[in-house]
Structure formats: structure tokens, C-alpha cells
Amino acid sequence: MEPFKIHILGCGSALPTLRHNPSAQVVEIREKQFLVDCGEGTQLQMRRSKIGFNRLCAVFISHIHGDHCFGLIGMLSSFGLLGRTMPLAIYAPKELKPVLDMLLETFCNDFDYEIQFHAVDTKKRAVIYEDRSLTVESIPLKHREPCAGFLFREKPTLPHIRRDMIDFYHIPVSQINNIKNGASWTDEDGNVIPSNRLTRPADPPRSYAYCSDTCYLPELHKQLEGTTCIYHETTYATEDAEKATKYCHSTAAQAAQVARDAHAGRLLLGHYSSKYDNEQVLLEEARAVFPASELTREGMVVELK
Known part of the structure; x- marks a missing residue:
């Protein structure tokens, strides 16, 4: 079976702490690597995880809150300084493009590789990336800014x-x-x-859903039915449900409901509020609803089988 791994680079929320980095993951499928969100410090986390910069073929940004994209321009600059020549595709809400263009013009105007920007319509589900072995679909989410999740799905293989x-x-x-x-x-x-x-028989196709910042969406599970593994933000515990509603985030129990109703194989928790010194309360709350729930941590590698 070919590798299908998720490298957790950051699983904290907006306020950086000494325990967690902002959101960032690398999804590795059949020797191809895709960066999902790029919070501050992502390139350093990639080095710590021994993820080669030149193997990255695309970046997916869920929305333009800083804890999901502040690390992008620094990483793009480093790619240029390292002599990258391979084009890099960036998939993100259209609101990011004018900001990115200004930053690139200011800091990255003499590099030898092309940045190909693809605007993601955050209001509809669509295949936004496809190659011989996989597809990536956008998943509409609901946050304070236009926001999309991403569903990585292997294509069926031969026996x-x-x-x-x-x-x-x-x-x-x-x-x-x-x-x-x-x-x-x-x-x-x-x-x-x-x-x-x-x-x-061929190996069954595997799938991974990255559900970034979002309030609880009762119908979201229908778009994730049968997913091998779901990452869903779990910013708050139920005791802070009012805050979750106010800031368009989810509780651990709500994330677990999505995974349970989607008949997912497992659930990864992340995007923890900095108020929690120990995320065990989030894990216990999620497992009460969906036992196959796990806390993410920086440096963690999740392998899908």
C-alpha cells in the first residue's frame, strides 16, 4: 500500500503559545506533498519534521485569518532563496490574491519559480485539484471569513x-x-x-478531510460520508459553547458528532484555544460521542491504512 500520511505542523488557534504552533499540515500521498494552511512558523516546523521544501507541489489555504496564512510569504521567500524552479500552485479564497500579490511584489519579485494562484469558491463543493492518483475537493464551511475545507481522496487502483x-x-x-x-x-x-x-483485490481508496475553522454544520457529515479520517477544528469545550457560537467555531463534542454521523474511520482534533493548558477535556468530550477521536500535536505523523 502506498503511503498516505498527515504531518501535523501546528494545531493551535489564533494566539500562539509555547505549546502549540498555528495551523499547518502536510498531506503526503504517493510521494507527493501538499501543504494545508500555513500559520506563522510553518517553514521552521517543516524543517523540524524533515519535510523537503522542493517536494511540495501545492498549497491549500482555508481562509485568510492570520493563524492560517501568516507563514506563507516567508515560506515562498525561502523557496526562492533555495533556488526553486518548479511551479507552485496555491489554492485559496479569492480574497487572498490582492494581499499575496502585494507581498510578492514587495519581497519576492526576482525568483525563478512561478506561483500559480487558483481561487477557491468557498460556497460550493468542487474538485479543485486532480492528478493521476488523487482528487482534492473544496468543502464549504461557515466562519467569520469565507472558508473552505479540503477533501483529499485517492482514486481507485488496479488489483x-x-x-x-x-x-x-x-x-x-x-x-x-x-x-x-x-x-x-x-x-x-x-x-x-x-x-x-x-x-x-485492490486496496480500498483512502480519504482525508481537513475541516478548518467553522461553526457546527449539522449537514456537513453528508459531504464527508465514509471518510477514512477527518480533521475537524475543536477550539472549545462544551462549557464554552457560547464562545464557539459567537466566533464561529466548534466544540469537541460537535466535531465528534460530524465524524460519527459521517461514519468516519477516525477523528483528529485540533485548533485548540490557548485557554486550555491541557486538551484532555476536549479529548474526553469527543470520545464520549465518537470513540475513535485523537488529539493532534506538533510533530505527529498520522498514517492512513
């Missing part, structure tokens, strides 16, 4: 070849792809061996 059967029937290597695509094989005695005897 696995059974090497013992290939050797037994002396099937040439040139026919392996045909067999994976459903072709049968006729042996020298005229016996037809169907493809399903020569292969094992």
Missing part, C-alpha cells in the same frame, strides 16, 4: 497481481497490465484462467 499464479502459468510480464485491467489468460492447453484468479 494486485498474484506473482505465484503468474509464475505457475508462465505468463509474460507484458501481459500483467492487461490482466490487472480484467483480461483473462489462455494457457498452452487452451484453458482460460480468469483475471480474478490471477489477482488480489
Whole structure:
């Protein structure tokens, strides 16, 4: 099975603390790396996690609150200083573009790589990125600024070849792809061996949903049905539900409701308010609703299977 990992670089909220960095993650799928949000200090966190700058092929920014994008211009500058030549795609709400253009013109106007900006419509679900192995969809969220989540989804793969059967029937290597695509094989005695005897079922496609800052959305689970793993902001505990409503955030219990109703495989908690010296209260609250809940922490690597 090919790697599908989430590197947690920051899981705090707006006010930086000595315990947590602002929001940032790297999603690694089949040797491709995608940065999701870029709070202050993200490039330092990438170095600590030994994530190579040159392997990053796209950046996804959920919204333009500073704890989700203050680290972007510094990272782009470092890419230029390191001699990057490969284009970098940035997917973000359209409101970021004039700010980014001004910063690039001021600080990053002589670099050798192209920045390709793609405006994300935060009001509709759409495929915004696609390659041979995966798609990334935007997920409408509700916050104080236009905001979108992102759903990374593997494309189905072909069945696995059974090497013992290939050797037994002396099937040439040139026919392996045909067999994976459903072709049968006729042996020298005229016996037809169907493809399903020569292969094992393909690995089920995995998926990861990043739900950034948002108030609780009772219908959100419908867009995340069956997701392998969901990251959902859990800024507050239920005792601070009024604050969550006021600032368009979610409680840990509400995040767990989304994961439970979506029949997700697991839930990652993050975007903790700085008021909590210990996030255990958030974990306990979430697990009471959805047992497969986990706290994120800086340096954590989550592997999807």
C-alpha cells in the first residue's frame, strides 16, 4: 500500500503559545506533498519534521485569518532563496490574491519559480485539484471569513497481481497490465484462467478531510460520508459553547458528532484555544460521542491504512 500520511505542523488557534504552533499540515500521498494552511512558523516546523521544501507541489489555504496564512510569504521567500524552479500552485479564497500579490511584489519579485494562484469558491463543493492518483475537493464551511475545507481522496487502483499464479502459468510480464485491467489468460492447453484468479483485490481508496475553522454544520457529515479520517477544528469545550457560537467555531463534542454521523474511520482534533493548558477535556468530550477521536500535536505523523 502506498503511503498516505498527515504531518501535523501546528494545531493551535489564533494566539500562539509555547505549546502549540498555528495551523499547518502536510498531506503526503504517493510521494507527493501538499501543504494545508500555513500559520506563522510553518517553514521552521517543516524543517523540524524533515519535510523537503522542493517536494511540495501545492498549497491549500482555508481562509485568510492570520493563524492560517501568516507563514506563507516567508515560506515562498525561502523557496526562492533555495533556488526553486518548479511551479507552485496555491489554492485559496479569492480574497487572498490582492494581499499575496502585494507581498510578492514587495519581497519576492526576482525568483525563478512561478506561483500559480487558483481561487477557491468557498460556497460550493468542487474538485479543485486532480492528478493521476488523487482528487482534492473544496468543502464549504461557515466562519467569520469565507472558508473552505479540503477533501483529499485517492482514486481507485488496479488489483494486485498474484506473482505465484503468474509464475505457475508462465505468463509474460507484458501481459500483467492487461490482466490487472480484467483480461483473462489462455494457457498452452487452451484453458482460460480468469483475471480474478490471477489477482488480489485492490486496496480500498483512502480519504482525508481537513475541516478548518467553522461553526457546527449539522449537514456537513453528508459531504464527508465514509471518510477514512477527518480533521475537524475543536477550539472549545462544551462549557464554552457560547464562545464557539459567537466566533464561529466548534466544540469537541460537535466535531465528534460530524465524524460519527459521517461514519468516519477516525477523528483528529485540533485548533485548540490557548485557554486550555491541557486538551484532555476536549479529548474526553469527543470520545464520549465518537470513540475513535485523537488529539493532534506538533510533530505527529498520522498514517492512513
